[in-house]
Amino acid sequence: MKVGVIGTGYVGLVTGACLSTIGHTVVCMDNNTAKVEGLRQGVMPIYEPGLDELVAAAVAAGRLQFTTGMAETVQDSDVVFITVGTPSRADGSPDLSAVRAVARSIGSHLDGRFRVIVNKSTVPVGSGNWVRMLVEDGANLVAATARSGQHAGNGLAVLAPAAPPNFSVASNPEFLREGSAVWDTFNPDRIVIGAEDARAVEVMRRLYAHWVSPADTDTQAVPMVVTDLASAEMIKYAANAFLATKISFINEIANICERVGADVTRIAEAIGLDKRIGRSFLNAGAGWGGSCFPKDVSALVSTAAEYGYNCELLKATLSVNEHQRQLVIEKLQRELRILKGRTVALWGLAFKPHTDDIRCAPALAVAEHLLNLGCRVVAHDPVVTAAQVQGQLPDLQVAGSALEAVQGADALLVMTEWPEYGGIDPQTVAAVLRQPIVIDARNCLDTQAVQGAGLRYVGVGR
Ligand SMILES: NC(=O)C1=CN([C@@H]2O[C@H](COP(=O)(O)OP(=O)(O)OC[C@H]3O[C@@H](n4cnc5c(N)ncnc54)[C@H](O)[C@@H]3O)[C@@H](O)[C@H]2O)C=CC1
Numbered sequence: 464m465k466v467g468v469i470g471t472g473y474v475g476l477v478t479g480a481c482l483s484t485i486g487h488t489v490v491c492m493d494n495n496t497a498k499v500e501g502l503r504q505g506v507m508p509i510y511e512p513g514l515d516e517l518v519a520a521a522v523a524a525g526r527l528q529f530t531t532g533m534a535e536t537v538q539d540s541d542v543v544f545i546t547v548g549t550p551s552r553a554d555g556s557p558d559l560s561a562v563r564a565v566a567r568s569i570g571s572h573l574d575g576r577f578r579v580i581v582n583k584s585t586v587p588v589g590s591g592n593w594v595r596m597l598v599e600d601g602a603n604l605v606a607a608t609a610r611s612g613q614h615a616g617n618g619l620a621v622l623a624p625a626a627p628p629n630f631s632v633a634s635n636p637e638f639l640r641e642g643s644a645v646w647d648t649f650n651p652d653r654i655v656i657g658a659e660d661a662r663a664v665e666v667m668r669r670l671y672a673h674w675v676s677p678a679d680t681d682t683q684a685v686p687m688v689v690t691d692l693a694s695a696e697m698i699k700y701a702a703n704a705f706l707a708t709k710i711s712f713i714n715e716i717a718n719i720c721e722r723v724g725a726d727v728t729r730i731a732e733a734i735g736l737d738k739r740i741g742r743s744f745l746n747a748g749a750g751w752g753g754s755c756f757p758k759d760v761s762a763l764v765s766t767a768a769e770y771g772y773n774c775e776l777l778k779a780t781l782s783v784n785e786h787q788r789q790l791v792i793e794k795l796q797r798e799l800r801i802l803k804g805r806t807v808a809l810w811g812l813a814f815k816p817h818t819d820d821i822r823c824a825p826a827l828a829v830a831e832h833l834l835n836l837g838c839r840v841v842a843h844d845p846v847v848t849a850a851q852v853q854g855q856l857p858d859l860q861v862a863g864s865a866l867e868a869v870q871g872a873d874a875l876l877v878m879t880e881w882p883e884y885g886g887i888d889p890q891t892v893a894a895v896l897r898q899p900i901v902i903d904a905r906n907c908l909d910t911q912a913v914q915g916a917g918l919r920y921v922g923v924g925r
């Protein structure tokens with residue numbers, strides 16, 4: 464099938480690359496000219512394991528193209544995905560301006576051929592109907608402009624569409640995780656389709672046939688949940704809110720463990736063996752961050768408030784998470800007493816390992832707090848660069864290696880559980896630290912090896 468993807472960020476690029484890999488012909492569009500130009504030259508705008516190879520192969524096979532042109536993206540496609548960002552506004556509600564602009568623009572390029580316009584951006588309940596309205600507005604504007612005999616900016620007359628727009632809106636929430644986005648897309652737990660009509664469902668079933676009706680009879684089909692638009696939109700928020708709550712829950716248990724002398728890692732292991740609970744997302748630490756959990760939990764709270772409902776549980780999920788970062792500072796204060804004038808080595812800036820994404824990264828929040836308290840903070844991350852953090856935290860120093868960051872520091876603070884940190888010999892760390900203190904805010908180091916090197920180990924909930 465022919466697929467247009469509008470917004471070539473994390474979700475758009477991974478979606479486009481994976482759909483072209485399974486045989487569809489995909490055009491990825493973005494209004495960021497530099498990004499599109501870079502992609503045409505094989506430069507990935509994000510760090511995502513396996514993505515470069517996938518994109519290169521799909522481009523070489525002639526099944527993946529990049530463009531800044533909306534007209535060609537829409538006109539050539541049977542399915543048009545909207546995958547633009549929906550960041551949080553100051554009040555926690557999502558900023559839908561990019562979705563609005565794109566939906567109107569899609570409408571202005573439609574003709575009589577049937578297309579499914581698929582919203583993959585995370586948008587509040589009710590957005591499907593809103594997208595339909597905007598697409599119709601875009602189409603009506605072109606028709607009205609043509610009727611009035613007006614001219615486009617280039618002096619050419621605007622042509623009236625040959626036929627009224629023929630489209631259906633669908634919602635297809637995305638569940639990929641950064642750092643394992645390609646794997647997640649090829650191995651989904653479910654595919655959710657919210658649709659207005661059976662025709663759209665049929666198109667989406669064909670698009671996702673690779674997963675939902677695999678040709679190889681030995682391959683297990685992925686469940687496809689077909690529902691109405693509002694339920695599909697709600698499924699996305701409910702999934703993220705549940706996962707964020709699960710992490711806040713284990714962080715709360717960790718905080719109790721610290722007081723009573725229990726070990727949260729053993730508790731997570733044991734309760735995780737209960738199939739009703741499951742082990743994943745029970746790693747206590749410095750709390751969750753990233754581009755989605757914070758904005759999506761806040762957006763759900765904000766949507767509920769619009770409908771007169773006060774989300775007590777989700778508000779607690781948010782506040783436990785906020786508090787979890789504060790606890791990292793308190794642990795440092797307990798160990799070092801005065802923080803002003805101290806040097807803290809900080810390992811890990813990304814919001815989690817295997818990504819260079821620093822959006823809402825707990826590490827940056829903690830670094831900012833330490834800088835405000837008068838510390839010198841020397842950070843290291845295997846993939847996040849100094850240039851990425853410069854604008855946000857100009858006083859944060861970024862070292863070229865993990866050991867360089869630790870040199871002469873009063874404490875080492877581990878904020879992201881990059882596997883390479885576990886491979887560094889604690890003896891070499893002990894040899895260069897000014898004071899023998901390690902705060903492991905992700906419980907990722909070998910406790911005994913750290914203690915064996917004569918370092919004081921402070922983890923989370925143990
Ligand atoms: N990042 C993730 O892991 C996941 C994100 N999501 C959701 O997917 C959506 C997209 O997220 P990301 O890919 O992370 O966003 P992103 O910020 O990485 O990318 C968005 C892209 O849209 C482009 N864009 C903005 N306005 C445009 C316009 N008018 N025309 C064309 N392109 C435009 C931007 O230039 C950018 O390249 C969000 O709603 C997010 O919540 C859902 C699941 C996973």
Ligand SMILES: O=C(O)[C@H]1O[C@H](OP(=O)(O)OP(=O)(O)OC[C@H]2O[C@@H](n3ccc(=O)[nH]c3=O)[C@H](O)[C@@H]2O)[C@H](O)[C@@H](O)[C@@H]1O
Binds near residue numbers: 638
């Ligand atoms: O909507 C989205 O954008 C995505 O949000 C999350 O994916 P992502 O943000 O990439 O990363 P996660 O692996 O979920 O981690 C989120 C945060 O939780 C933290 N976390 C995760 C697991 C855990 O046990 N403990 C914990 O503190 C991580 O360190 C990270 O800061 C969801 O897992 C995806 O399913 C969803 O598609």
